Amino acid sequence: MKFNIYIIIAAVLLGATSCKDFLELPSEKDFDSSTIFEDVGKVEMAVLGAYTSTFNAELFYQFGMGTDECFSTEGETNSKNQVSNYVYNPAISPTSTYAAMYAGVEQANVLIRNIPLMDQVSETETTKLNMLLGEAYAIRAANMLHVVRYFGDVPYPTIPVVEMPDFSTSRVSRDTILDGCIQDLQEAIALLPWKGESGMPVERISKNAAYGLLARIALYAAGYSLRWDLDSYASGSVRLAQRSDTQRIQELYEIARDACKTVVDRGENELIDYETIFRDLVNGRYNNESMFEYGQKGADRNEARLGYTNGIFAHERSFYNKSQPAMAALPTYYFEFEEGDVRRDVTISNYAITAESIHQMNTYANHMVGKFRVNWKGDGGVSAAQRDINWIHLRYADILLMYAEAENELNNGPTAVAKEMYEKVRLRAFQNDRSKIGETPGTYADFRDAIIQERKLELGFEGWRRTDLIRWGILYEKLTETKQEILDLANHTGKYEGVAQYRAYKRTDARTFNDPTVALDFIALESEPTQEERTALENQGYTILNMYGASAVFFANAFSADAVWVRNIYRGLEKNKVELFPLNTTTIDNNPGLRGQQHPLY
Incomplete structure (x- = not known):
C-alpha cells in the first residue's frame, strides 16, 4: 500500500x-x-x-467458494454461483x-x-x-x-x-x-x-x-x-x-x-493476537505475522473489491457506505470452532449493518466473512467498493502448519516438532490456555486429519481451502460429508439436534470507524419462546431472532433442507472430474x- x-x-x-x-x-x-x-x-x-499481476479477484471470489467453509449467495444462474458449485x-x-x-x-x-x-x-x-x-x-x-x-x-x-x-x-x-x-x-x-x-x-x-x-x-x-x-x-x-x-x-x-x-x-516472524492480524490488514498496518501481502492502494489495484464482495453486509445508507458480499459462511462452519476459540468470531461475522447503522444479528443462513469487514477500518476508503484492503498471500501461522504437515509425512507420524508447531497455532486460538486445546493426535492418520481441520479453522476465507482439499485427495469426500452436515443442521438432527433455533440479542449502534464490535452477544434459545418469555426478554431490550427464518438484511432466505439454495450447494460435484x-x-x-x-x- x-x-x-x-x-x-x-x-x-x-x-x-x-x-x-x-x-x-x-x-x-x-x-x-x-x-x-x-x-x-x-x-x-x-x-x-x-x-x-500476482493477484486477481477470482482467487478469493469464484475460487474461494465451493469449499467446506464458503458458498455463493448469488442466484443459481449466475456464473460465479455455478463455478462455486462445480457447474x-x-x-x-x-x-x-x-x-x-x-x-x-x-x-x-x-x-x-x-x-x-x-x-x-x-x-x-x-x-x-x-x-x-x-x-x-x-x-x-x-x-x-x-x-x-x-x-x-x-x-x-x-x-x-x-x-x-x-x-x-x-x-x-x-x-x-x-x-x-x-x-x-x-x-x-x-x-x-x-x-x-x-x-x-x-x-x-x-x-x-x-x-x-x-x-x-x-x-x-x-x-x-x-x-x-x-x-x-x-x-x-x-x-x-x-x-x-x-x-x-x-x-x-x-x-x-x-x-x-x-x-x-x-x-x-511470530504469531500475534488473531483479531489484530485482520484489524491491521484492513488499516494498512504491518505486523510480524503477515509475511507477504498484495497491496491494494490505488485505483488499478482496488478493482479486486476486497471487503466488498467478501466482507460483511453494510447498507448503502449506513455510516460505512455500501458493502455487498457475494459469498457467505456455510451454516455448519460456525459450529466447527470449539468453545473458547477466538478465531470463530473474527473469521465469521454474526452481524450485518442496517440502513439505520445498527448491528443486526445474522441467521445461520447469512453468517458472513468477518476478516475483511469495512467497519474495522479507520476511514471509508476510496469508495464503497475500493477500501484499500490488502490481501494476505502468506502468514506465519501457515508456516507452522506446513512445518507440522511435512514432519508428519516424512516420519509417518507426528514428531515432537510437528506437535509443537501445531500446538503453537492451537494455543494462540485459545489465548494460551493449554487446558482447552485437547490432546494432540499421535498417529499419522489422526494427525493428518487434525492438520486438515486446523488449516480450515486458522486460514478460513484466505483462498487456499479448495485446492488444499484437492492436494490431499479428499475434495469430493469432504464436500459430500459437508453437504450431509448442512442437511442435518437444517433438520436439527445428528450432532446438531440441540442447536438453538432462536437467539435473543441486543441491537447496538454502528456509527464509528475502528468499530470495536467483534460479535454480538446472545442468549441461545432451543425453541421458540413463549409469549411470556418473549415479553420478558423484550422488556430487557432484547430482540428475538429465528435463526432458521428469513429475517435478515442480506441473503434473507429461510434455512431448510428443501430450500433451493441448500439443495443447490455442490450440485455439480463429480469425483475425478471437477478437481x-x-x-x-x-x-x-x-x-x-x-x-x-x-x-x-x-
Whole structure:
C-alpha cells in the first residue's frame, strides 16, 4: 500500500495490464530495454509493476467458494454461483486469473532475461539488482502455482515472448512446472535479503516469504492432483493421483520441512493476537505475522473489491457506505470452532449493518466473512467498493502448519516438532490456555486429519481451502460429508439436534470507524419462546431472532433442507472430474498449441 506511486510509473514503462490474453502479453520490446535495463531505479519500478499481476479477484471470489467453509449467495444462474458449485464448462470457465498470472510471468521472464546482462554497475547497485532478480524469480513461481492448482498441466513459458520460436504453446506436465517453480524459489532465496535486514515492505517478497512460498509449492508438488495421459488425452486416463516418483515426493516433503524450519529458526516472524492480524490488514498496518501481502492502494489495484464482495453486509445508507458480499459462511462452519476459540468470531461475522447503522444479528443462513469487514477500518476508503484492503498471500501461522504437515509425512507420524508447531497455532486460538486445546493426535492418520481441520479453522476465507482439499485427495469426500452436515443442521438432527433455533440479542449502534464490535452477544434459545418469555426478554431490550427464518438484511432466505439454495450447494460435484477447471474456449481458440488439449472430461 505504501509504494503505489511506483506502480503507476511502472505501468507506463511496461505498457501492460493484467487482463491481457497470454498471446497478447507485452514482449521484451515493450520494456524498452535500451532505457529500463540501463537504470537500476527503472528496473525496480518494472519489478514493482510485475507485482500488480500476482493477484486477481477470482482467487478469493469464484475460487474461494465451493469449499467446506464458503458458498455463493448469488442466484443459481449466475456464473460465479455455478463455478462455486462445480457447474462449469469451457464456455464459462474462469479466465481472469489465468490471464493475470501469465501477464506476471511474462514480466518476470523479461526481468530474469535482462537483469543479468546489465553491466557497468557499482557494487551497491549489484546488490540491489540481485534482490530485484530474486523477486522476479519468486513472482514467476508464485504465479505459476496459481495457474497449475486450478488448471493443471498448462503452458510454461520461461523466456520472453519475443524469444519464442512461435506463439503456439502447449501443455507441460505440472510436475515439470512445479519442479521449475521450486528451482526458481531456490534461486530467489539465494538472492533475496531477510526482511529484518532489508526493511522491505510486506508487499514485496523477502527471503522469509520466499521460503514460505517454497514450502507451499513443495507440498502442492508432492500432493494429489487430477491427471491424464498428455499423449492421448483419453477420458479413461483421468485420475486423481500423486506423481509416480515416490523418492521425489519424499524430497519435496523434505524441501517443505526445511524451508519452514529455516523461517522458524530465523525468529523474525511470530504469531500475534488473531483479531489484530485482520484489524491491521484492513488499516494498512504491518505486523510480524503477515509475511507477504498484495497491496491494494490505488485505483488499478482496488478493482479486486476486497471487503466488498467478501466482507460483511453494510447498507448503502449506513455510516460505512455500501458493502455487498457475494459469498457467505456455510451454516455448519460456525459450529466447527470449539468453545473458547477466538478465531470463530473474527473469521465469521454474526452481524450485518442496517440502513439505520445498527448491528443486526445474522441467521445461520447469512453468517458472513468477518476478516475483511469495512467497519474495522479507520476511514471509508476510496469508495464503497475500493477500501484499500490488502490481501494476505502468506502468514506465519501457515508456516507452522506446513512445518507440522511435512514432519508428519516424512516420519509417518507426528514428531515432537510437528506437535509443537501445531500446538503453537492451537494455543494462540485459545489465548494460551493449554487446558482447552485437547490432546494432540499421535498417529499419522489422526494427525493428518487434525492438520486438515486446523488449516480450515486458522486460514478460513484466505483462498487456499479448495485446492488444499484437492492436494490431499479428499475434495469430493469432504464436500459430500459437508453437504450431509448442512442437511442435518437444517433438520436439527445428528450432532446438531440441540442447536438453538432462536437467539435473543441486543441491537447496538454502528456509527464509528475502528468499530470495536467483534460479535454480538446472545442468549441461545432451543425453541421458540413463549409469549411470556418473549415479553420478558423484550422488556430487557432484547430482540428475538429465528435463526432458521428469513429475517435478515442480506441473503434473507429461510434455512431448510428443501430450500433451493441448500439443495443447490455442490450440485455439480463429480469425483475425478471437477478437481480441475477446463480451459476456457477462448483461451484455446487464441492459442493453437492448446487445440485438442482440453480437459478430457469436458
